[in-house]
Amino acid sequence: MLELQNIGFGVPGKADILKNINLTIKTGETVVVTGPNGGGKTSLAKVIAGVAEATAGRIILDGEDISDLNITDRARTGIAYAFQQPVRFKGLRTRDLLNLSAGRELSEEELADLLRRVGLQAKEYVDRSVDTKLSGGEIKRIEIAGVMARDAKLFVFDEPEAGIDLWSFNSLIDVFNDLRENRRQSTVIISHQERILEIADRIAVIVKGELAAFGPTAEILPRLAHGPECQSCSETCLVNHEGEEVQ
Numbered sequence: 001m002l003e004l005q006n007i008g009f010g011v012p013g014k015a016d017i018l019k020n021i022n023l024t025i026k027t028g029e030t031v032v033v034t035g036p037n038g039g040g041k042t043s044l045a046k047v048i049a050g051v052a053e054a055t056a057g058r059i060i061l062d063g064e065d066i067s068d069l070n071i072t073d074r075a076r077t078g079i080a081y082a083f084q085q086p087v088r089f090k091g092l093r094t095r096d097l098l099n100l101s102a103g104r105e106l107s108e109e110e111l112a113d114l115l116r117r118v119g120l121q122a123k124e125y126v127d128r129s130v131d132t133k134l135s136g137g138e139i140k141r142i143e144i145a146g147v148m149a150r151d152a153k154l155f156v157f158d159e160p161e162a163g164i165d166l167w168s169f170n171s172l173i174d175v176f177n178d179l180r181e182n183r184r185q186s187t188v189i190i191s192h193q194e195r196i197l198e199i200a201d202r203i204a205v206i207v208k209g210e211l212a213a214f215g216p217t218a219e220i221l222p223r224l225a226h227g228p229e230c231q232s233c234s235e236t237c238l239v240n241h242e243g244e245e246v247q
């Protein structure tokens with residue numbers, strides 16, 4: 001279980017990127033974090049993974065206070081994080097990246113299975129270098145496969161849909177559904193995609209650095225803006241289609 005207690009995050013010149021965020025994500029639960037651009041979702045993902053340091057509050061994973069741990073130690077405690085914009089590694093092949101993520105030598109079958117789950121064929125990708133020659137969508141999928149290779153307590157995916165074509169997107173939905181059915185770990189997905197929102201157990205909405213709403217999908221989803229439909233839900237709507245908070 002992940003507990004975020006009064007989390008704040010800021011940088012010089014922008015002190016309140018995140019303000020007083022309180023969230024509890026149960027073991028086995030999938031929470032999708034959504035909200036308008038610039039609201040603070042990526043910052044929240046980075047603060048959870050230890051890529052950025054919270055300026056206030058505590059982060060507790062399975063009862064252990066991990067607030068002061070760096071990214072490597074958080075990874076060791078069982079947090080697996082997929083960046084919004086994955087890092088490329090010159091000289092490292094896909095198989096090396098997956099083996100590193102898994103912390104062991106994966107069999108050819110395991111490698112093929114991980115790649116298949118993100119819609120890539122092993123024979124084409126397993127020995128390719130994870131460098132700038134890969135497309136944005138390819139690198140994103142390889143990174144997601146790497147995260148899936150981890151035996152993590154908590155998975156954090158930042159906009160996994162970005163740059164991914166419709167066919168691969170369907171495989172991605174299957175990946176998240178599998179994770180959800182496993183019920184062994186908690187999953188946080190930052191997303192704007194309705195089909196990803198639909199598979200959440202609960203949805204958190206971050207607007208202007210604050211938690212505007214957090215609740216079961218059936219309750220929150222109808223309150224999110226859908227362009228013109230916004231008019232029909234304006235009383236309870238959380239964000240309108242201009243991305244502003246409804247007053």
Ligand SMILES: Nc1ncnc2c1ncn2[C@@H]1O[C@H](COP(=O)(O)OP(=O)(O)OP(=O)(O)O)[C@@H](O)[C@H]1O
Nearest residue numbers: 011014017035036037038039040041042043044206
């Ligand atoms: N290191 C930083 N320095 C200055 N401003 C930052 C920094 N990190 C984030 N911000 C600002 O904080 C706000 C929140 O950014 P963040 O990337 O967390 O938003 P987001 O909700 O993920 O947005 P999007 O949906 O566009 O990906 C933005 O206004 C961003 O410009």
